Amino acid sequence: MSPAPEIGIAVFILKDDKTLFGRRRSSSIGAYTYALPGGHLEFGESFEECAAREVKEETGLDIKNIELLTTTNNVLSDKVHLVAVFMRAFLSDPEQTPQNLEPDKCEGWVWHDLKNLPEPMFGPLREMLRGGFNPFPNDSK
Ligand SMILES: Nc1nc2c([nH]c(=O)n2[C@H]2C[C@H](O)[C@@H](COP(=O)(O)OP(=O)(O)OP(=O)(O)O)O2)c(=O)[nH]1
Numbered sequence: 140m141s142p143a144p145e146i147g148i149a150v151f152i153l154k155d156d157k158t159l160f161g162r163r164r165s166s167s168i169g170a171y172t173y174a175l176p177g178g179h180l181e182f183g184e185s186f187e188e189c190a191a192r193e194v195k196e197e198t199g200l201d202i203k204n205i206e207l208l209t210t211t212n213n214v215l216s217d218k219v220h221l222v223a224v225f226m227r228a229f230l231s232d233p234e235q236t237p238q239n240l241e242p243d244k245c246e247g248w249v250w251h252d253l254k255n256l257p258e259p260m261f262g263p264l265r266e267m268l269r270g271g272f273n274p275f276p277n278d279s280k
């Protein structure tokens with residue numbers, strides 16, 4: 140039997156005109172690519188709860204105004220079917236700085252504006268952003 144699709148939550152944390160990216164380490168899918176903070180939806184969680192939990196676990200940041208933006212549905216191989224749920228959020232306190240709390244999974248967190256995307260970018264995310272997807276409210280940035 141085929142494995143079930145996995146559900147990943149990824150969070151665009153917006154600060155001024157920037158978004159937080161981290162380079163993934165080797166052990167996960169998308170190894171060595173830049174991606175958003177996020178992780179797998181746990182049983183019983185809302186998307187917003189999962190986003191807040193994963194961001195806290197991975198970066199130490201507290202976020203607010205968490206909203207659903209869009210979803211993607213990608214069959215990446217004959218074993219990996221990934222449903223990604225993209226959320227947007229803002230820092231609860233704009234003075235907070237990200238910490239690399241899971242250094243076995245991520246090389247570190249860096250703010251980038253979308254005109255200067257870090258490369259290589261995790262596949263599903265790159266396709267979205269290259270396609271013109273804008274996570275900022277009202278296309279403001
Ligand atoms: N973190 C993150 N995951 C993403 C992005 N785009 C995307 O499709 N995903 C998918 C890939 C993974 O299959 C899934 C979960 O993310 P993850 O690989 O960071 O999971 P994790 O180890 O932090 O989470 P967990 O299993 O400990 O709960 O979400 C993205 O930009 N960032």
Ligand SMILES: [Mg+2]
Nearest residue numbers: 176177178197
């Ligand atoms: Mg993660």
